[in-house]
Structures are given as C-alpha cells and as structure tokens.
Amino acid sequence: MSVLTxxxxxxxxxxxxxxxxxxxxxxxxxxYYLIGKSGSGKSTFFKSIFGELPIDSGNAQVAGFDLINxxxxxxxxxxxxxxxxFQDFQLLTDRNxxxxxxxxxxxTGHQDKAEIKSRIEAVLDQVGMANSIHKRVHKLSGGExxxxxxxxxxxxxxxxxxxxxxTGHLDPEVSLEIMDLFRQLTLKGTSIIMASHDYHTIQRxxxxxxxxxGGTITPVxxx
Numbered sequence: 001m002s003v004l005t006x007x008x009x010x011x012x013x014x015x016x017x018x019x020x021x022x023x024x025x026x027x028x029x030x031x032y033y034l035i036g037k038s039g040s041g042k043s044t045f046f047k048s049i050f051g052e053l054p055i056d057s058g059n060a061q062v063a064g065f066d067l068i069n070x071x072x073x074x075x076x077x078x079x080x081x082x083x084x085x086f087q088d089f090q091l092l093t094d095r096n097x098x099x100x101x102x103x104x105x106x107x108t109g110h111q112d113k114a115e116i117k118s119r120i121e122a123v124l125d126q127v128g129m130a131n132s133i134h135k136r137v138h139k140l141s142g143g144e145x146x147x148x149x150x151x152x153x154x155x156x157x158x159x160x161x162x163x164x165x166x167t168g169h170l171d172p173e174v175s176l177e178i179m180d181l182f183r184q185l186t187l188k189g190t191s192i193i194m195a196s197h198d199y200h201t202i203q204r205x206x207x208x209x210x211x212x213x214g215g216t217i218t219p220v221x222x223x
C-alpha cells in the first residue's frame with residue numbers, strides 16, 4: 001500500500017518554482033534516503049508533505065490525504081499521521097522524558113492520563129529506552145536523546161516518518177544504532193524518508209535513494 005504518491009508535482013516558495021515534475025511513490029514499510037546538496041529542495045519536499053507548502057500542480061497523496069485539495073483545518077490531522085525526527089533532537093531540556101512525550105500527546109488532543117502513560121511506555125520500549133522515562137533530557141547522551149526523539153515521532157502511530165539529518169550530530173557507532181532502529185521500524189510497516197549527507201552510513205546501511213538535483217527529485221540506483 002502506498003503512503004505517499006507524487007505525480008508530476010510542482011512546488012513553489014514565494015511564487016518561484018523550487019521543485020518541478022516530481023513523480024515518486026513510497027510504499028508501506030519502505031526506507032528511502034533523500035540526498036542532495038544544501039539548497040537543492042530537500043526541505044521544500046518535506047514541507048510540502050506535511051502541508052506547510054502548497055502543491056502548485058500535479059497529484060499528491062500522503063497518508064490518505066489529497067495535498068492538492070486539503071483544507072487548512074485538516075492539516076493538523078495529516079500531521080498526526082506523520083512523525084518527525086530532527087538533527088538537533090528539539091527536546092525540551094528542562095523536563096524529563098515522560099513530560100516531553102506527554103506534551104506531544106496532550107497537544108494532539110489526548111486527555112486520558114492512563115492512555116497517555118501507556119502510549120509513552122510503549123514507544124520508549126520500542127526504542128530501547130524504557131528505563132529512562134523519569135530521566136532529565138539534559139542528562140542523556142546524544143544517541144539517547146535521538147532515541148527519545150524517535151519515540152516522540154512514534155507517539156501517534158505514524159504511517160510515515162520524515163527524518164532530517166538524524167545522525168548529523170552523532171558519532172559513527174551511534175549513527176549505526178539509530179539506523180538499525182529505523183530498519184526495525186520499517187519491518188513493522190512504518191515508512192521512512194531520511195534526508196542525509198552521511199554517505200558513510202548510506203553505504204553501510206542499505207536503502208532506496210531519492211536524489212534532489214536540478215529542481216526535481218528522482219529515484220537513483222546508487223550514489
């Protein structure tokens with residue numbers, strides 16, 4: 001089943017076409033690297049997926065939503081179907097792990113405290129951080145913080161995770177641990193698109209590749 005389909009898509013920023021004629025499909029459980037130079041349009045692509053930038057033309061479906069005709073009131077529901085992982089973690093360092101994750105669930109409409117606690121425990125177990133639920137974020141290593149960030153991305157059971165340079169601040173050994181975690185998630189059906197300049201990791205951890213170059217995005221067979 002496809003979780004993302006773009007057909008002849010054009011996306012503009014401030015009235016200027018940034019990406020044109022983008023056609024690609026991502027199926028359930030697939031893992032893609034998104035590569036390309038800075039300024040090539042990777043961020044534009046991600047922003048279009050979660051509804052921050054409108055699609056100018058073409059057909060675009062993500063997680064069951066039509067991005068061409070989506071209404072502003074429906075964008076929050078689209079985003080609940082997506083997970084986001086950032087290079088710099090973007091955790092609330094003045095709180096513990098549990099409060100970081102509870103904040104996200106509460107912000108997306110969850111109110112039942114027992115349900116919130118159960119969901120937090122489940123995602124922490126998924127990323128191997130069950131024993132860190134009460135730890136303060138600033139006391140965790142970079143790799144541990146990224147695992148918590150991935151747990152946060154999993155809270156609303158997304159069909160697609162967008163990861164923006166998630167290994168950029170991690171040493172090679174920890175990077176491979178994070179990549180192994182991503183692969184485990186795809187085996188359970190979650191699709192992942194990971195923007196990366198980390199070619200060492202790309203060569204060691206197989207995945208399909210999308211290349212952002214020349215104002216469009218195309219699948220490529222190798223670097």
